[in-house]
Amino acid sequence: MNAPVTRRSLREQPAVVALGVAAVAAEPRPKRARSGGVVADVLLWIAAIGGVVCMLLVILAFTAHITLIMFSTGSMSPTIPAGSVAVVQRIDAAQIAVGDVVTVDREGELPVTHRVTSVADGATATERVITLRGDANATDDAFPYAVSSVRIVLFSIPGIATMVAGMSNPVILGGLTLAATALVVWAFWPRSPGGSRGRRTSGAT
Template identity: 70%
Template sequence: MAAASGVACMVVVVLALTAGITLIMFRTGSMSPSIPAGAVAVVQRVPASSIEIGDVVTVDRSGDLPVTHRVTSVEAGAEEGQRIITMRGDANADDDPFPYEVTSVRIVLFSVPGVATVIAGLGDPRVLGALTLAATVLVVWAFWPRTPREARA
């Protein structure tokens, strides 16, 4: 089980570095019911030129938290590769108040409901300390010198 977890962690790191894939945690229900609060989404950075109406994308905002909503319109921007998009959360009645000028966005590949609280909990110092202690005990137990089986008999 520990080996499988280690391999999964390595795969996630390689995907993050090579394919621009990361995780986004949802704190609000603005994308409910398709992505409820407490969900985690797997997102990938893509050029703005590949955005289509209906895509769920995350837009980075300077000095503010990113916003993840569904694209409602796409227009060409002033520069090549730039797009001006409007977005709306699935649970919202109106579009976001201002359009976003973007050259790249993070598109939502899929989401998993209810996982955000588990991931956030893993960042708690007490949990990290307990995991570190458990890993230390496991390593010490695995490499502790043992007596040969013949000597035990």
């Protein structure tokens, strides 16, 4: 049985409805912009870290003669498998010791990176004659190398040579630069206090 409708209930009904509308309006709405802001922050941090790494590599290359080399063959496997990237530092020949893994530059040929098996004095005080052998090879290289300096391997990271080679591609590098620029512009573009551009508040008529 329905309750009887009285004047008092009719007077109270608009107030109840108004309270219900106010409660609905007060409910927090999901902030979609917030999730987009988090993604932008993460991407900006990644870009910043990448930029810092690139700057450090440039500084180390000029100050400490530290550079990167990539291994396309497996002659140093399993110590340094094919597809690895090694961090190398140029040192004087007088510092070479048996057991070091070094890169020797060869005129008209690609550099070779193998392990030192012997060291002998060269024609001058700064020169050394060294023999090399890849860890995967059964014999020394065909001939010794007379060097005044070499690049010694400090450490290597397997499996990233393809990525590093791709980063050196002008097309990929240009695309990454444009993407990073667009990300920075989007992240710092002025927005209205409400978190979006172009939103208008409409009043009731």
